[in-house]
Amino acid sequence: MNSLTPVAITGVGESEYGRVLEPPLFDLIANAARKAIEDAGLSAADIDGFASTPGVPPADELAAALGVKERRFTAQASVAGAGTVGAAQLAQLAISAGLAKHVLVYYGIKTSRPGGAYAFHAADPHKADLEMPLGFYGQPLYFAALAQRYRHEYGLTDEQLGEVPVAARAWARMTPGSQKQDPLTLDDYLENPVIATPFRKLDCCLNSDGAAAYVVSSLEAARDLPNPPAVVAGVGFGALPVTLSEMFTQNPDLIQFAGHLSSKRAYEQAGLGPKDVDFAEIYDCFTISVLLQMEELGLCGRGEAASFVEGGRIGPGGDMPVNTHGGHMSNAYIPGTNHVVEAVRQIRGVRGEAQVKDAEVGVIAGLGGNEHATMVLTVDG
Amino acid sequence: MGLPFFEPRLDTDLMRPYWDAIRNNDLKLPACSVCGAWLWYPPESLPCHPNGHLEWRPVPKTGTVYTFTTVERCLLPGDHKDETPYTNALVELDDVPGVRLVTILVNLNGTPPKIGMRVRYAPTKVNDQTLPTFEPET
Numbered sequence: 001m002n003s004l005t006p007v008a009i010t011g012v013g014e015s016e017y018g019r020v021l022e023p024p025l026f027d028l029i030a031n032a033a034r035k036a037i038e039d040a041g042l043s044a045a046d047i048d049g050f051a052s053t054p055g056v057p058p059a060d061e062l063a064a065a066l067g068v069k070e071r072r073f074t075a076q077a078s079v080a081g082a083g084t085v086g087a088a089q090l091a092q093l094a095i096s097a098g099l100a101k102h103v104l105v106y107y108g109i110k111t112s113r114p115g116g117a118y119a120f121h122a123a124d125p126h127k128a129d130l131e132m133p134l135g136f137y138g139q140p141l142y143f144a145a146l147a148q149r150y151r152h153e154y155g156l157t158d159e160q161l162g163e164v165p166v167a168a169r170a171w172a173r174m175t176p177g178s179q180k181q182d183p184l185t186l187d188d189y190l191e192n193p194v195i196a197t198p199f200r201k202l203d204c205c206l207n208s209d210g211a212a213a214y215v216v217s218s219l220e221a222a223r224d225l226p227n228p229p230a231v232v233a234g235v236g237f238g239a240l241p242v243t244l245s246e247m248f249t250q251n252p253d254l255i256q257f258a259g260h261l262s263s264k265r266a267y268e269q270a271g272l273g274p275k276d277v278d279f280a281e282i283y284d285c286f287t288i289s290v291l292l293q294m295e296e297l298g299l300c301g302r303g304e305a306a307s308f309v310e311g312g313r314i315g316p317g318g319d320m321p322v323n324t325h326g327g328h329m330s331n332a333y334i335p336g337t338n339h340v341v342e343a344v345r346q347i348r349g350v351r352g353e354a355q356v357k358d359a360e361v362g363v364i365a366g367l368g369g370n371e372h373a374t375m376v377l378t379v380d381g
Numbered sequence: 382m383g384l385p386f387f388e389p390r391l392d393t394d395l396m397r398p399y400w401d402a403i404r405n406n407d408l409k410l411p412a413c414s415v416c417g418a419w420l421w422y423p424p425e426s427l428p429c430h431p432n433g434h435l436e437w438r439p440v441p442k443t444g445t446v447y448t449f450t451t452v453e454r455c456l457l458p459g460d461h462k463d464e465t466p467y468t469n470a471l472v473e474l475d476d477v478p479g480v481r482l483v484t485i486l487v488n489l490n491g492t493p494p495k496i497g498m499r500v501r502y503a504p505t506k507v508n509d510q511t512l513p514t515f516e517p518e519t
Contacts, residue, residue: 118456126422128389129396134512135385136469136483138456145471149448152496195454196469246422249471249481254448 004269005096008222008229009088009377011040011215012341017179017332020112021209026057028211029108030065036213037066041226042102047215049073049100051090053083055120056107073100078371079244080107081283082237084336085366086262086373089235091216101221107337108211116207117333126245139285140204142248144196147288150255151198154303156291158198160310162189164287165202165329167315172326174316174354175342179206180330203287205328212337214344219380230347233272233361234376236265244369251370257289258372259296259365266374267298272361274298279346279356280320281339283367284327290314293365294322297374321356336366336373343377383464384485384507384514387457395423398437403513406504408442410480411435421480442502443518444474447481449494468494472515488516 013035015021015028023031037044044067050059051074059074073094077083084107091103111117118138121127131137150156169184184202192200222229238261242251267273274297282297284290291305299320300308314322325331325342332338343362345351364375391397402409411423415433427433449470455461468489471481486494487505499518504511 115458122458125390125392125395129391130389130399130422131483132457133385133387133389133510134469134483134485135387135452135455135457135461135464135467137387140456141450141452141469144450145448145469148450149496152448193453195452197449197451199450249483250421250479252479254471 003096004092006219006231007092007095007216008219008231008380009214009340009344010217010222010225010227010229011036011038011042012344013039013213014177014338014341015108015211017177017208017210017334019179019207019209021110025108025110025211026061028209029057029106029213030062032108032211032213033062033066033104033106036104036215039227040102040215040217042215045069046102047104049091049094049103051075051077051087051103051105052107053077053080053087055080062106073103079368080335081366082368082371082373085340085364085375086235086237088216088232088375089237089373092232092235095216095218101217103216104213105216106211106213107334109334110209111207111333112209124245131249140199141196143286143288144199145248146255147198150288150291153255154306156198156306158190159186160306161198161203161287162186163309163312163314164284164290165189167312167318168284168323168327168329170315171324171354172330174352175325175331178326178331179208180326199286205285205333206330208333210332210334212334212341214340223380228348229380230344231378231380232375233378234266234268234270236262236269236374238262238265238372240370242370247370255292257292257296257367258370259293259367259374262372263297263365263374266376270376270378272376276361277363278359278361279324280322280363280365281324281343282322282327282365283336283339284323284329285367289367290322293367297363297365316354324351324354324356339364339366340375347377347379383467384505384512385455385457385461385464385467386507386510388510395425402437403504403511406511408440408502408513409437410440410477412438419477419480440477441475444472444500446494446496446498446500447471447473448496449486451494470494470515472500482513485512485514486516487514492517
């Protein structure tokens with residue numbers, strides 16, 4: 001891995017976020033991309049690489065809209081969550097090989113579209129024939145069944161689950177543009193009706209329309225650009241040997257994601273470990289996903305996350321700040337991508353009252369069903 | 382307790398033998414015709430023996446609950462308000478390693494569902510459709 005060129009995230013951008021937004025997905029993405037390029041101190045003509053995931057408008061159309069002169073590198077990472085975080089790995093490979101100088105990673109989503117966030121599962125023939133006729137449909141049910149299994153193996157109280165959205169809300173209230181800004185207490189959580197045991201609506205992430213983007217450049221180039229470089233010290237990818245179709249029912253250990261694989265690779269490349277981590281941005285589609293990934297990132301031992309989060313430990317003022325923008329639960333559901341944006345801002349030290357003190361090493365965990373990517377971001381030097 | 386009604390789409394014939402067996406109150410799962418390995422969910426092409434085919438074989442009708450969730454809000458397309466609550470479970474059948482069936486637990490009669498609970502196959506008719514549901518063994 002020593003032959004890789006050191007890279008950094010030089011620019012980040014976000015569209016507005018909301019439950020239902022008027023502009024088409026393409027416009028939201030173009031808006032986020034323009035902001036990311038401007039934030040990097042670059043112009044569209046400097047961007048020569050593109051990386052994204054399935055399900056978003058293709059790079060040629062975005063490049064044309066932005067006024068990009070020549071695309072020299074275009075790649076598609078895996079499914080969002082894993083892909084939006086893992087795209088930095090493709091960017092680093094392209095830059096190391098001399099294929100591109102500045103790679104734009106972009107993603108956008110409109111869950112307000114018909115079928116919402118569940119629709120891609122309905123398209124799956126196995127789910128249509130083996131799960132939906134039994135009413136087993138929608139990500140909240142899949143992850144509720146995981147949470148029940150976790151509860152059985154390690155113990156898990158409603159109060160422990162509630163720590164996750166309560167912390168997220170506290171962070172979101174310090175983050176301009178967050179979709180949810182009203183206060184949320186543990187009592188509010190416990191009064192929220194159960195939708196599928198053990199989950200309440202508040203165990204689930206938001207539905208969002210919005211887009212986010214970031215620019216990856218060589219560290220050398222980054223040092224001449226306006227913002228302090230957020231160094232991509234390591235980025236790892238991992239995948240389980242089950243299909244996405246089977247992930248939520250046939251995964252031999254139902255409560256294992258591929259985060260233990262991707263984080264090991266990311267830490268190794270970075271020469272850092274979980275003990276060095278000052279803050280974490282973790283793909284929080286559901287409360288249980290945060291707990292499981294905290295364990296897979298090594299922030300605590302297996303089966304320990306539920307008790308680890310007690311007492312506001314992942315919230316503002318806690319000793320392991322998680323999802324310092326409010327995550328997908330209270331900031332917005334822009335799978336994995338708004339987490340990268342937030343981590344970069346923490347590393348730059350520009351988060352005002354939500355700034356984590358001495359934030360020098362951050363970890364970003366992107367879950368994409370059976371796939372996972374981990375990125376370790378650090379300050380320069 | 383309710384039961385959701387949502388017909389299998391059967392875009393392909395891949396899962397048709399599963400439902401054909403259920404309609405006859407039977408339970409069959411696909412295995413590799415060469416080595417006999419259970420292949421669930423049924424794949425388009427066999428990873429163990431690409432020249433083999435899927436053979437649908439009768440399986441034991443008893444098993445153990447691996448996990449469950451009691452659904453208060455059904456998320457299927459359409460209106461299913463009157464069909465909740467129901468308890469989805471993943472059941473591991475006896476002597477069918479590596480396979481979990483998605484099912485609904487019926488006839489609980491107030492017994493709280495539990496992981497590790499022993500269950501037996503008890504198909505239930507909803508409208509014209511038979512569902513592969515399970516009930517407590519005792």
